[in-house]
Amino acid sequence: MQNRNGLLKIKNLVKHFDISGGLLDQLAIEKGRIVRRRTTVKAVNDVSLSIMPRETLGVVGESGCGKSTLARAVLGLYPPNSGEIYYQNKRIDNLTPHKMLPYRKKMQMIFQDPYASLNPRMTVKKTLEEPVFFHNKSITATQVKEKVAEVMQQVGVDPQWADRYPHEFSGGQRQRISIARALTVDPEFIVADEPVSALDVSIQAQILNLLMEAQEKRGLTYMLITHDLSIVQHISTSVAVMYLGKICELAPTKELFESPRHPYTQALLSAVPEIGRKKTEHVKLKGEVPTPINLPSGCVFHGRCLYVNDRCIDEPPRLIRLDSGTQVACHGVEDGRL
Secondary structure: OOOOOEEEEEEEEEEEEEOOOOOHHHHEEEOOOEEEEOOOOEEEEEEEEEOOOOOOOEEOOOOOOHHHHHHHOOOOOOOOOOEEEEEEOOOOOOOOOHHHHHHHHHHHHHEOOOOOOOOOOOOHHHHHHHHHHHOOOOOHHHHHHHHHHHHHHOOOHHHHHHOOHHHHHHHHHHHHHHHHHHHHHOEEEEEOOOOOOOOOHHHHHHHHHHHHHHHHHHHHEEEEEOOOOHHHHHHEEEEEEEEEEEEEEEEEEEHHOOOOOOOHHHHHHHHOOOOOOOHHOOOOOOOOOOOOOOOOOOOOOOOOOOOHHHHHHHHHOOOOEEEOOOEOHHHHHOOOOO
């Protein structure tokens, strides 16, 4: 995937958060001296990947692995500490807010919580019209009205409900409206951050089918952030598995589910309930998830890995490409032990 020209390219992206607080919070006494300590959350650490046009990249991992931070950094909601982001071969991470405006229209986001992502003081009509007017200065009110009605119809919300407020809709309807808001400006790339996690299972299927239909009709490219592997298997073209801010495996969906190579990916897939699977087939990881404030040395997964050796403890693994097309960051795979 990385050797082709992608719609979106991420190179060595790093995003850390300083949570030290004020000056007094940073001061401490050490060996009779007052020292200043800074506390940094290392959310995303040296991530590189590419997303091809019309593909869906699923980004999975445990809570706190950095997948949502990665998504927000891609859209410019979080400025990266280092690294580069390219959209259609043009670097965008170093653009000013004004120069970034054309890309705001091309890149949209569907947020996780349909109850928090919509302004409760704005009607659905106002919510959907605002981005259209903002990104199309010469458009007429009639054209906007027609555009909003068309998109509402596409996502399965009656245009006659446009004058209602968000609290008058169910969770599934609100998420449909959130999707409509992203579609009104005719984007090319959409980040969907846990778009169905707050919904009932029956509604989840409807929303996923809606996303897939929109992708087929509009030629959309998705980055899907989720912890639900069944959703990834259903909708994604390729999958990136993250652990403590690093990608440990990146592979086509079919290849990843049929032949996972990284021990962490194997553990994730073994945790998915499956009819006929014996209890002994589940991979039980040892230890606890380390904190992103103090990352382990070497491979960040070595403290929980069943195949750890001295090299894993001392040397960070690099992402290598296998003959199958899978990219994996694991010394055991590189050495031929796994």
